[in-house]
Amino acid sequence: MLKGKKIVLGITGSIAAYKACLIIRGLIKQGAEVQTVITPAGKEFITPITLSALTHKPVISDFFSQRDGTWNSHVDLGLWADAMIVAPCTASTIGKMANGIADNMLITTYLSMKAPVFVAPAMDLDMYAHPSTQQNLERLRSYGNFIIEPQSGFLASGLEGKGRMEEPDNIVKTIDDFFYSKKDDLKGKRIMITAGPTYEKIDPVRFIGNYSSGKMGFAIAEECLRRGAEVTLISGPVSLKCSKEIHRINVESCQEMYNAATNEFKRCDTAILCAAVADFKPENTADKKIKREKDNLILSLSPTQDIAEELGRTKRDGQHLIGFALETDNEEVNAIGKLKKKHFDFIVLNSTRNEGTTFRTDDNQIKIITETKVKEYAKKNKAEVACDIIDELCILFKQTANA
16 A cells, blocks of 8 residues: 555656556555646646546646746655656656756656656657667666566566556556565564764864765665664764654764664664774874974874674674675675674675775675675665665575574
């Protein structure tokens, strides 16, 4: 059921536009609230009056709804929605979405959307199979959008379906599955996640840090919440926001993260250590800004406290500990060594050799390593990578329960 979910349905100029009525009916039957946004070309195939009668809401098609200056806020729509569906989605709209061409209300709404976006392509086979369309679809996938295609569900690839829009019932089922198919996987579990960098002060204005954005850890926290867990997120200094249901603890230094993590781990079933914690800190922190002098400045560094090692040492029977390893060389050997030393149940390995992953990116490419196996994954958006990691955690819980 989609009770209480707010869905923006984008409709474009396709012969399949009439099927939007069936999508609306299916969503509303599941309890969702639906707001339609239609392109100018879309109105040539289906009337706004029909859509409004089904949703009991005015259809949004233009930036300005009246001549008195009243305008439709695409920003507000992006904040309001729990999901956006573009169905049917033409090759033209796919190209505009992929390249940020904001020439109508639907595209500006898409570019402002904070919620997951689902795209159901609708066009003839030649248009669908054209390299430019496939390239644009691949770009949308890389942005974290979900592509709904016949016989494939979301996250589809290849030419299955031949451009025909997926059936309305299956589109509604895809949305329902996204929100609820795994909603109870972690019900009753308490999960602690560390995320982001730590900053170790040199003086009041300088620090030792790293390029971690926190995106991977935040994506994992949101995925755990979606599956029913009680989530504690211990975050270093980042600008990201998280769901209000997540218990967030903000820290700055390794010592602060160590204190929070060792305290929270006592009541948790699992800790996922995704933070990029500084390994060293200045032995002495100046209380005033260090002035530039002629001579070289020499900093003496000492090791920070090892959060993973401490949690591995104190881990109880039934508790799980998941680690991360970012490596530049001898990746698997180094990761396996860390897995054993820190008593991780499994470790997530990523490498700086994989271009466009790790720090300051929306994508990641990982391997999940246990003492007996290595699972390799393709490059994906970090939200999808979070799903893979939590799928592995759920397997671990089942194995523990059956042991």
